Amino acid sequence: xxxxxxxxxxPRSKPLALLLAACFLGLLLxxxxxxxxxxxxxxxxxxxxxxxxxxxxxxxxxxxxxSFAHTMFVGIGAYGIAIASTRLGxxxxxxxxxxxxxxxxxxxxxxxMGLASLRVKAIFFAMITLAVASAFMTLCxxxxxxxxxxxxxxxxxxxxxxxxxxxxxxxxLGVAIDGRLLSYYLLFAxxxxxxxxxxxxxxxxxxxxxxxIRENEFRAEAIGYRPVVYRTGAxxxxxxxxxxxxxxxxxxxxxxxxxxxxxxxxMLDLLLIVVIGGMGTVxxxxxxxxxxxxxxxxxxxxxxxxxxxxxxxxxxxxxxSPDRWLLWLGLLFVLAVYHFPGGIVxxxxxxxxxxxxxxxx
Amino acid sequence: xxxxxxxxxxxxxxLNLTLAGIAMGLIIFVIASGLTLVFGLMDVLNFxxxxxIALGAFMATTVLAALAPxxxxxxxLANLAALAAACAAGMAIAxxxxxxxxxxxxxxxxxxHLKQILITMxxxxxxxxxxxxxxxxxxIPLPLPDALRGIFLLGDVAVExxxxxxxxxxxxxxxxxxxxxxxxxxxxxxxxxxxxxEMVEALGYRIRRLFVGVFVAGSALAGLGxxxxxxVQQGVTPQIGGQVNLLLFIVIIIGGLGSTVGCLVGALxxxxxxxxxxxxxxxxxxxxxxxxxxxxxxxxxQGLYPVGAK
Numbered sequence: 001x002x003x004x005x006x007x008x009x010x011p012r013s014k015p016l017a018l019l020l021a022a023c024f025l026g027l028l029l030x031x032x033x034x035x036x037x038x039x040x041x042x043x044x045x046x047x048x049x050x051x052x053x054x055x056x057x058x059x060x061x062x063x064x065x066x067s068f069a070h071t072m073f074v075g076i077g078a079y080g081i082a083i084a085s086t087r088l089g090x091x092x093x094x095x096x097x098x099x100x101x102x103x104x105x106x107x108x109x110x111x112x113m114g115l116a117s118l119r120v121k122a123i124f125f126a127m128i129t130l131a132v133a134s135a136f137m138t139l140c141x142x143x144x145x146x147x148x149x150x151x152x153x154x155x156x157x158x159x160x161x162x163x164x165x166x167x168x169x170x171x172x173l174g175v176a177i178d179g180r181l182l183s184y185y186l187l188f189a190x191x192x193x194x195x196x197x198x199x200x201x202x203x204x205x206x207x208x209x210x211x212x213i214r215e216n217e218f219r220a221e222a223i224g225y226r227p228v229v230y231r232t233g234a235x236x237x238x239x240x241x242x243x244x245x246x247x248x249x250x251x252x253x254x255x256x257x258x259x260x261x262x263x264x265x266x267m268l269d270l271l272l273i274v275v276i277g278g279m280g281t282v283x284x285x286x287x288x289x290x291x292x293x294x295x296x297x298x299x300x301x302x303x304x305x306x307x308x309x310x311x312x313x314x315x316x317x318x319x320x321s322p323d324r325w326l327l328w329l330g331l332l333f334v335l336a337v338y339h340f341p342g343g344i345v346x347x348x349x350x351x352x353x354x355x356x357x358x359x360x361x
Numbered sequence: 362x363x364x365x366x367x368x369x370x371x372x373x374x375x376l377n378l379t380l381a382g383i384a385m386g387l388i389i390f391v392i393a394s395g396l397t398l399v400f401g402l403m404d405v406l407n408f409x410x411x412x413x414i415a416l417g418a419f420m421a422t423t424v425l426a427a428l429a430p431x432x433x434x435x436x437x438l439a440n441l442a443a444l445a446a447a448c449a450a451g452m453a454i455a456x457x458x459x460x461x462x463x464x465x466x467x468x469x470x471x472x473x474h475l476k477q478i479l480i481t482m483x484x485x486x487x488x489x490x491x492x493x494x495x496x497x498x499x500x501i502p503l504p505l506p507d508a509l510r511g512i513f514l515l516g517d518v519a520v521e522x523x524x525x526x527x528x529x530x531x532x533x534x535x536x537x538x539x540x541x542x543x544x545x546x547x548x549x550x551x552x553x554x555x556x557x558x559e560m561v562e563a564l565g566y567r568i569r570r571l572f573v574g575v576f577v578a579g580s581a582l583a584g585l586g587x588x589x590x591x592x593v594q595q596g597v598t599p600q601i602g603g604q605v606n607l608l609l610f611i612v613i614i615i616g617g618l619g620s621t622v623g624c625l626v627g628a629l630x631x632x633x634x635x636x637x638x639x640x641x642x643x644x645x646x647x648x649x650x651x652x653x654x655x656x657x658x659x660x661x662x663q664g665l666y667p668v669g670a671k
Contacts, residue, residue, distance in 0.1 A: 066478045116658060126406075126478055127610040128654075134607055135651045264603070268486065275479060327490035334483040337476055338469065 152257020387531025395579020
């Protein structure tokens with residue numbers, strides 16, 4: 001049963017399996033185990049990032065192309081929900097319309113970008129996505145009538161998802177059963193389903209062809225697979241998933257703005273998480289996102305503590321200040337690319353594989 | 362160029378915009394030439410090129426602040442000396458950091474495109490953070506030396522003095538680059554390396570050294586361009602590198618990756634189109650460069666001057 005759900009792509013390492021189970025259970029029970037708004041917000045952010053990172057991994061890890069437009073699709077999804085809710089009123093039908101429109105726009109854009117640039121060279125794609133994404137972001141902050149400009153859009157959700165909606169009179173296990181909780185489990189269910197779908201995709205014949213093209217484009221083409229078709233396909237799927245992620249993000253935050261949905265920082269975070277978690281493994285997205293988002297929320301506090309220790313030391317104290325946490329992440333990132341190209345998941349699998357070989361005569 | 366003449370209305374406006382566009386294009390060319398050479402010769406796409414731009418610009422703020430008496434004196438020569446010192450310092454620090462960057466970050470990943478993008482991106486993050494740690498995250502104003510403010514009037518065409526200077530510097534760099542590339546043995550080796558790396562190695566030349574030299578020279582040019590760019594913008598933020606990087610990518614894609622002439626044409630086109638569009642339809646100006654790139658790629662997917670044998 002679990003084998004089939006995971007599309008026969010098992011963790012293949014005991015520590016990894018435990019880690020994944022811990023992540024899954026932790027997120028499933030987050031509202032009950034870690035009470036408080038702050039913790040629930042972190043958990044929801046983790047969920048959204050799992051989906052975003054996993055879909056980005058489809059491009060970077062499985063297909064071997066670098067895109068900088070992933071957050072653009074996140075933005076499309078988020079704005080789709082936001083604009084439909086503000087224009088058409090807060091009900092399910094308008095959410096559906098906004099979501100469908102966002103999906104359609106994402107697919108069309110991804111298709112156009114892929115066909116225009118993936119034909120030539122993978123490196124073109126990286127540069128073109130960077131250019132298009134920044135143009136799109138400027139567009140969003142300029143069209144202030146539609147998107148609210150730099151301020152973004154605040155909007156209302158359908159009745160059932162509002163925090164003020166109480167389903168039970170009494171709190172269950174000390175947690176109020178309200179619209180917020182329902183939103184969280186909506187996110188949880190959607191992300192779980194989409195991750196399983198993604199596992200299905202990467203382990204399908206289509207996914208195998210993607211990996212073949214990544215390993216040796218010339219050979220794959222010689223066998224009769226057209227790289228541009230498969231790469232564009234992967235690009236469209238990744239864009240659609242990113243769009244879903246953006247929609248979920250908007251549902252959770254009840255706000256969409258250029259900074260929260262499509263800033264370059266989110267793009268960098270995605271890149272960092274994919275590499276640190278492990279490229280070409282959907283599980284890396286899960287483990288990486290949990291570690292990264294939790295670290296991001298607590299690393300600054302840690303740096304503040306460290307800053308207190310080295311206070312007075314001239315150079316070190318500026319380097320350890322909480323504002324410079326991205327510096328340390330950048331260093332970690334470079335080291336990860338050099339020394340752990342497989343990331344956390346690759347490392348664990350390698351260890352398990354080496355142990356398995358030792359046990360055999 | 363001429364196409365825009367009837368659109369702008371009067372010949373003097375047109376000439377004005379064209380000169381401004383050429384000046385901007387030449388500055389972009391100074392920055393982008395290093396990037397395109399590094400890509401052509403070493404097959405390394407440096408996403409961290411922006412760091413050198415920012416470094417140059419920040420160094421200029423420090424030098425000009427230190428030489429404030431020179432920069433604000435009414436004497437033109439003292440002003441120019443201050444500016445020259447700023448340019449030299451910007452180039453020197455960018456070259457030094459470029460040397461380290463090549464040695465530490467880029468060298469271990471020759472020949473692996475995906476890792477290059479990731480590593481140079483990481484270098485960009487680290488560099489930007491270090492710049493913030495050194496100079497602070499705020500915008501630092503970078504005023505022009507006194508003698509370079511104001512305009513020359515030629516008939517009814519007004520030309521900013523600084524743009525003339527930037528244009529002159531750009532032309533000098535262009536001529537120097539073309540002379541080195543086309544008239545010297547070094548240039549011959551570099552061009553040969555762009556065409557066919559292995560053959561140059563087989564003939565007994567150490568292409569590694571050439572790589573380092575080109576990378577450092579490219580970084581120094583980026584530093585120089587950063588100084589000029591900062592002066593045009595009249596201020597420097599740590600994000601300046603990332604912003605200019607985008608423009609650079611558009612330029613070298615238009616020109617054809619690795620081609621010097623293509624880079625020049627691309628830079629001039631981008632500068633001109635940005636200026637015309639900024640005058641005709643300010644809102645559309647934000648997208649004019651992207652539009653230009655898409656149009657050219659639809660026409661010639663490899664860029665204007667594709668480099669063969671890759």
